[in-house]
Amino acid sequence: MPRYLFLTLLCLAPLTHAATTPGSDAAHDLAYSMGASLGERLRQEVPELQLQALIEGLRTAYQGKPLALSDERIEQILTLHQAQAETASARPQSEMALGAERDFLLKEKQQPQARELADGIILTELKHGTGARPGVQDSVLVNYVGRLPDGTIFDQSTQPQWFRLDSVIAGWRSALVQMPVGAKWRLAIPSSQAYGTEGAGDLIAPYTPLVFEVELLGIRK
Numbered sequence: 001m002p003r004y005l006f007l008t009l010l011c012l013a014p015l016t017h018a019a020t021t022p023g024s025d026a027a028h029d030l031a032y033s034m035g036a037s038l039g040e041r042l043r044q045e046v047p048e049l050q051l052q053a054l055i056e057g058l059r060t061a062y063q064g065k066p067l068a069l070s071d072e073r074i075e076q077i078l079t080l081h082q083a084q085a086e087t088a089s090a091r092p093q094s095e096m097a098l099g100a101e102r103d104f105l106l107k108e109k110q111q112p113q114a115r116e117l118a119d120g121i122i123l124t125e126l127k128h129g130t131g132a133r134p135g136v137q138d139s140v141l142v143n144y145v146g147r148l149p150d151g152t153i154f155d156q157s158t159q160p161q162w163f164r165l166d167s168v169i170a171g172w173r174s175a176l177v178q179m180p181v182g183a184k185w186r187l188a189i190p191s192s193q194a195y196g197t198e199g200a201g202d203l204i205a206p207y208t209p210l211v212f213e214v215e216l217l218g219i220r221k
Contacts, residue, residue, distance in 0.1 A: 046081075094197075097207035101191055104149045104209055108188040119174050122188035126213065131181025134219045139164045140176055141218035147211045154203055160217050169194050169210075176216065184215040 042049055060067055067074070108114060108122040117123050134140050139162050146155040165173050171189030179185060191197075191207045199206040 094207060097205065100149075101207055101209050105188060105190060108211075117175060117178065119171070119193050120190040121171055121175055121193060123175065124186040125183065126186055127182070127184035127215070129180035129183025129216065131183075131216075132219055133180055134165060134177055134216075135221075136165055136173065136177055137221075139220040140216060141220070142176075143215040143217065145213045148204070149209055149211070162220065171210070172212070172214075176214070179214070179216050181216050181219060184213065187212045187214060 042054070057067070069077075105120065105122060109116060111122075111124060114122050114124045141160050141162050143157050143160055144155075145153060145157075147153055163172075165176060169189070171187065171193035174193065175185065175187050175189075189210045189212065191209050194210045195204050195206075195208065197206050199208060204210070
């Protein structure tokens with residue numbers, strides 16, 4: 001039968017102490033210490049747990065008797081519970097990240113000369129351009145710098161680079177088809193138009209808006 005993960009988290013130091021305590025109550029104290037440690041952990045992790053069912057399952061398994069549920073059913077239930085617990089613990093982090101993103105984009109929107117494009121992208125024109133605009137299937141020649149909201153540079157070109165617009169993040173595609181050659185724009189891109197809920201490895205966390213300074217130098221069909 002599979003063992004539940006929190007059973008491995010019992011405090012070893014109290015158990016070692018109880019196991020070496022002299023006297024006739026040593027066995028009782030060991031069992032009580034294990035129960036107390038397990039009970040404290042369960043109280044924190046599963047506050048609505050039915051104790052009678054817990055004791056019944058513990059006694060039956062410990063005595064090696066047939067269980068009321070199959071191993072497959074037990075594995076299914078514990079796996080589901082663990083997944084639900086992980087989802088619940090992750091939710092506050094995602095809510096905090098979304099709140100930070102909203103605050104950041106609001107500040108960007110309030111900057112002088114800033115205007116909002118479709119999909120929530122905030123554009124600030126740094127240099128005017130008068131050339132042609134690329135199509136969604138075109139390649140673009142650009143200089144660029146990519147920053148996290150705190151200003152940290154996570155990517156930049158050291159020389160002009162070509163990109164196909166159908167191979168870049170959605171925020172770039174949405175903005176650059178409106179950008180004339182010769183222009184240089186600052187783009188604050190919402191996470192939904194960048195790397196979304198998954199992020200990009202250790203470099204870009206989930207729900208992270210990105211800031212790019214992009215200069216469009218040329219277009220290739």
